[in-house]
Amino acid sequence: MEEEVYFLGVFKKLISPWANAVCMLLLVPESMCRSNRGTVSGYFLAGRYMFWLPVGASLFASNIGSEHFVGLAGSGAAAGIGVAAFEFNACLLLQLLGWVFLPVYIASGVYTLPEYMKKRFGGQRIRVYLACLSLVLYIFTKISVDMYSGALFIQEALGWNLYVSIIILLALTAICTVTGGLAAVIYTDTLQFFIMIIGAVILMVLSFVEVGGYDQLKLKYMQAIPNETLSNPNYTCGYPREDSFQMLRDPVNSDMPWAGFLLGQTPASIWYWCADQMMVQRALAAKSLSHAQGGCIFAGYIKLLPMVLMVIPGMISRVLYPDEVGCASAETCMEVCGSSTGCSNIAYPRIVLGLMPTGLRGVMLAVMLAALMSDLTSIFNSTSTLFTIDVWKIFRIKFFKSEPSVRELMIVGRVIVMIMVGIGIIWIPIIMEMQGGQLFIYIQEIAAYLSPPIAAVYLVALLWPRGNEQGAFWSLMAGLVTGGIRMILDFVWRSPPCWEEDPRPSITAKVHYMYFALLLFWQTVFVNIIVSLVTSPTDPEKVIRTTYWSRFSGAKRLDDFEDDKAEVELDDLKDTDGEVEIVDGRGTCKKGYDWFCGYDDTMKGKQKAQKHREHLKAVTSLEQDPKAKIFLNVNLVVIIGVATFLYIFFSV
Numbered sequence: 001m002e003e004e005v006y007f008l009g010v011f012k013k014l015i016s017p018w019a020n021a022v023c024m025l026l027l028v029p030e031s032m033c034r035s036n037r038g039t040v041s042g043y044f045l046a047g048r049y050m051f052w053l054p055v056g057a058s059l060f061a062s063n064i065g066s067e068h069f070v071g072l073a074g075s076g077a078a079a080g081i082g083v084a085a086f087e088f089n090a091c092l093l094l095q096l097l098g099w100v101f102l103p104v105y106i107a108s109g110v111y112t113l114p115e116y117m118k119k120r121f122g123g124q125r126i127r128v129y130l131a132c133l134s135l136v137l138y139i140f141t142k143i144s145v146d147m148y149s150g151a152l153f154i155q156e157a158l159g160w161n162l163y164v165s166i167i168i169l170l171a172l173t174a175i176c177t178v179t180g181g182l183a184a185v186i187y188t189d190t191l192q193f194f195i196m197i198i199g200a201v202i203l204m205v206l207s208f209v210e211v212g213g214y215d216q217l218k219l220k221y222m223q224a225i226p227n228e229t230l231s232n233p234n235y236t237c238g239y240p241r242e243d244s245f246q247m248l249r250d251p252v253n254s255d256m257p258w259a260g261f262l263l264g265q266t267p268a269s270i271w272y273w274c275a276d277q278m279m280v281q282r283a284l285a286a287k288s289l290s291h292a293q294g295g296c297i298f299a300g301y302i303k304l305l306p307m308v309l310m311v312i313p314g315m316i317s318r319v320l321y322p323d324e325v326g327c328a329s330a331e332t333c334m335e336v337c338g339s340s341t342g343c344s345n346i347a348y349p350r351i352v353l354g355l356m357p358t359g360l361r362g363v364m365l366a367v368m369l370a371a372l373m374s375d376l377t378s379i380f381n382s383t384s385t386l387f388t389i390d391v392w393k394i395f396r397i398k399f400f401k402s403e404p405s406v407r408e409l410m411i412v413g414r415v416i417v418m419i420m421v422g423i424g425i426i427w428i429p430i431i432m433e434m435q436g437g438q439l440f441i442y443i444q445e446i447a448a449y450l451s452p453p454i455a456a457v458y459l460v461a462l463l464w465p466r467g468n469e470q471g472a473f474w475s476l477m478a479g480l481v482t483g484g485i486r487m488i489l490d491f492v493w494r495s496p497p498c499w500e501e502d503p504r505p506s507i508t509a510k511v512h513y514m515y516f517a518l519l520l521f522w523q524t525v526f527v528n529i530i531v532s533l534v535t536s537p538t539d540p541e542k543v544i545r546t547t548y549w550s551r552f553s554g555a556k557r558l559d560d561f562e563d564d565k566a567e568v569e570l571d572d573l574k575d576t577d578g579e580v581e582i583v584d585g586r587g588t589c590k591k592g593y594d595w596f597c598g599y600d601d602t603m604k605g606k607q608k609a610q611k612h613r614e615h616l617k618a619v620t621s622l623e624q625d626p627k628a629k630i631f632l633n634v635n636l637v638v639i640i641g642v643a644t645f646l647y648i649f650f651s652v
Contacts, residue, residue, distance in 0.1 A: 050186055050285045055295030058189035058282040058378070059094070060302045064196060065142075065375025066150035066368055071440030072306055073314025073348035077325050080221070080244025080315065081650060082256035083440060084307035088247075089266060091300040091643040093273035095636055098296030100548060101274045102283055104462055106292065107545040107552070109620045111284070113277050113458075114390040119559060120461050120546040121469035121538060124394050129476060130454065131390035134277055135383060135420065137450055141443045142278070142379045143424035149345075149439060150372035154365075156349035186285060188377060197302075199367030200309040206355045207316040214312075218245055221315050224322040228329060237498035238328030240318075247650040255441075258651065260514030265444070268517040271451035275458040278382035290628045297635045304642065310348070317347035317354075325350060329499055341497050345439050383420050384413035392416075448517040449487040453479025456524035464529075465543045465550070471532030479524040486516055545620075552622060 075083035110116045114127040114134075211217050222240050229238035243249045248258035273279055286292035318325045325347045327333040330340040337343035352364045392412045396404045404412070453476050460467045486507070493504040502509055544555045 049287050050291065050295075051287060052291045052294030052298060054186050054190040055282055055286045055291060056298030056302070057193035058186040059279060059295060059299035061189035061193045061196065061371075062278060062282060062375060062378035063090070063299075063303075064306065064371055065146045066153060066372035067145045067148075067375070067439055067443065068306065069200075069310055069348050069368060069371055070149040070152060070345050071145075071443065072310040073317065073351075074344040074346075075440045076311035076314030077318040077347035078342065078344040079241050079255055080246075081307065081311055082243075082247055082249060082254075084311045084650070085247050085256060085261055085647070086265075086269070086440075086444070087303050087306040087311075088643045088646050089261075089269055090273060090303045091639055093266070093269055094296045094300040094303065095639060096270070097274045097280065097283065098293040099636065101280070101458070101462065102292050102296075103289060103551045103622055104546065104548055105280065105284060106289055107620055107622055109545075112385055112389050113275055113280060114386065116546065117457075117461065117472070119557075120542060121472055122542055123469050126457075126469065126473050126476065127390050128394060129473075131386045133450065133454070133480075134386055137447070138278070138379055138383055139420065139423050139427055140446050143376070143383075143420060144427040145439065145443060146372055146375050146379070147424060148428045150368060152345065153349045153368045156346060156353065186282065188373070189282075192371070192373065193302075196367050196371050197305070197309075199363050200305075202360060203352060203356065203364060204309050204313055207313045207351060210355055211316045211319055217312065217316060217319065220319045221245075224318045224326060226323045226326045226328050226332075228323070228327075228332060235328070238322075238326055244315075245650075247647065249651075257512055257514060260512050260518065264514040264516070264518030264521070265448070267455055267521040268448050268452045268514075270455035270459065272447065275454055277386050278378050281382050281385060282378070288624070289622050290624045290632065293632050294628075297632060297639060300639045300643075304646070313351055314344075314347040317351035318344075320354060321347075321350050330497070380417045380420070384417050387416040388413040445490065445513045446487065448513045449483040449490070449520075450480075452517045452521035453483065453524040456521050457528060460525060460528050461546070462548050464532075465547050466532060466537060467528060468532045468535055468538045470535045471528040471530075474531050475524045475528035478527045479520055482523060483520055 072083055072087075105113070105116060108116055108119050110119060112131070114130040117130060118124060118127040208214070208217075211220060221244060224240060226238045229235050241255075243254060247256070248261055249256045251257040251259040283292045283295055286295060323332075324336045325344055327336050327343045333343050334340050337346050339345075352361060356364060388409050393404055393409065396402065396408075456479070457472050457476055461472065489505065489508050490513075493508055495504070495508075496502055541555075541557060543550055544553050544557050545551055
């Protein structure tokens with residue numbers, strides 16, 4: 001109840017979209033005053049006290065960044081409603097997370113997903129490899145993409161320099177992430193969630209009014225052809241796709257093959273929704289399994305909206321501005337948006353500037369800032385968590401032969417955020433050249449080359465107790481080699497725009513990235529199974545509460561709550577009579593520094609940490625109220641049915 005009251009009190013501060021930035025910054029000091037920031041669980045998992053609404057809102061806001069507004073609208077402008085299939089797919093995969101993956105993660109008591117692999121298999125090499133690979137994926141597909149898309153919107157709206165925009169955005173997000181921990185990030189995400197929905201709905205309504213409704217859109221979109229194409233009868237570029245209003249398309253000759261999407265893209269997306277630290281970390285912060293599943297249900301319902309909030313406004317933008325959004329030559333595109341490969345990425349900024357009056361443009365700027373900052377704060381916090389717990393801590397023990405202090409982990413977690421930001425900025429010029437006018441598709445392609453092996457290994461780990469460390473590791477290595485080769489080939493030979501010949505080799509030109517993801521996923525599964533069968537089985541202790549079938553096991557593990565032991569050492573602070581001696585000998589500067597970082601090693605802080613550890617034990621029990629469980633299961637059936645119906649309705 002305390003957390004709900006706190007959340008509602010903070011939410012009342014949101015008076016208008018103009019107050020967005022102020023509200024975000026006000027959340028930081030409030031979160032800083034919450035003492036659990038000074039523990040590993042408190043800083044990285046918000047103490048596991050979150051209820052379903054902020055969990056679900058944060059899941060949505062962490063996913064829907066500025067790259068979704070820019071990328072989904074851009075892909076809608078370029079190729080129709082097909083890209084919305086990713087959003088309906090997310091509705092289903094969120095439920096897979098809540099009902100299959102989360103019970104195991106929560107029962108195992110882990111903070112990070114690579115840490116789960118260490119508990120499941122033993123050893124550290126899989127844990128370190130997955131953490132490092134996740135950091136690479138964050139740079140390629142999240143940090144740099146978010147900064148580029150957000151700055152692109154600001155550049156279009158305000159005329160600012162791209163890199164000046166990036167620096168200002170980073171300064172705002174760093175304040176929230178570095179100081180407040182996951183609690184500040186989730187509460188900020190929740191506020192940003194409402195800002196994004198309200199602003200996007202306003203633009204959607206104005207867009208439909210301008211175009212005349214959905215039926216008129218279907219007619220006018222197919223006629224949205226740039227003048228340079230119409231003036232040249234022999235020119236084939238610039239025409240909308242004939243299957244623009246079909247979601248899942250021809251399995252061979254299309255950009256959204258139904259077989260590749262269902263059998264290849266879906267397994268690849270399991271990584272993002274069920275085995276990616278950034279997304280799963282929000283659900284792990286829930287105060288019980290029921291609240292975690294409630295957050296997944298809530299986020300799943302909201303994920304039905306991006307098609308009408310982002311994809312269709314992008315299509316309307318092409319109808320209204322065919323010569324700009326649908327430019328069909330390198331020269332014209334360079335003049336319009338500074339890219340020789342296409343300008344569909346400006347679809348959302350252009351419709352905002354074209355349809356909204358001055359006051360509402362400010363609202364939409366707040367929406368884009370909300371989307372960008374909610375996504376970046378989530379990424380930064382997850383980056384900090386992965387590196388601190390799964391890389392730095394292991395490095396410290398291996399080479400310095402000592403455990404890092406909690407204070408050291410807090411400092412390292414903040415420093416790595418700054419380093420990742422610098423690397424992300426360096427990658428932005430590469431994105432500008434490689435995204436080919438469709439930023440969202442660029443993200444999916446990169447993920448398809450690196451994420452299927454991760455998804456496959458986690459699925460085998462959860463569902464097959466016989467799987468062992470050797471099988472998991474060598475299947476990951478095989479997947480890295482195969483996926484890395486395809487990714488390098490794609491970097492060297494990019495898909496050309498319509499007006500250029502295709503010089504790519506057959507492996508990239510003929511094999512769609514979704515079919516490649518399918519092959520890569522099953523290659524990883526087969527290697528994992530074969531190597532596991534020809535090597536020794538896993539220690540029986542390792543499968544206690546680390547598989548779906550053993551999640552309710554009450555057996556003891558030697559490594560239960562091992563990461564919390566260093567945080568709670570009350571015996572050393574007791575006097576000879578057994579009473580707790582509360583002495584605070586810190587200087588003023590040290591007190592100020594500890595308050596800023598949330599670190600509290602006083603007796604009072606130790607006592608709170610002890611209570612917090614007892615709370616964690618209760619969370620891992622997976623106990624659920626029977627009525628809540630029935631309500632959640634009913635909603636599970638409803639959302640699966642709705643998403644499936646929408647797939648069929650827009651594909652047949």
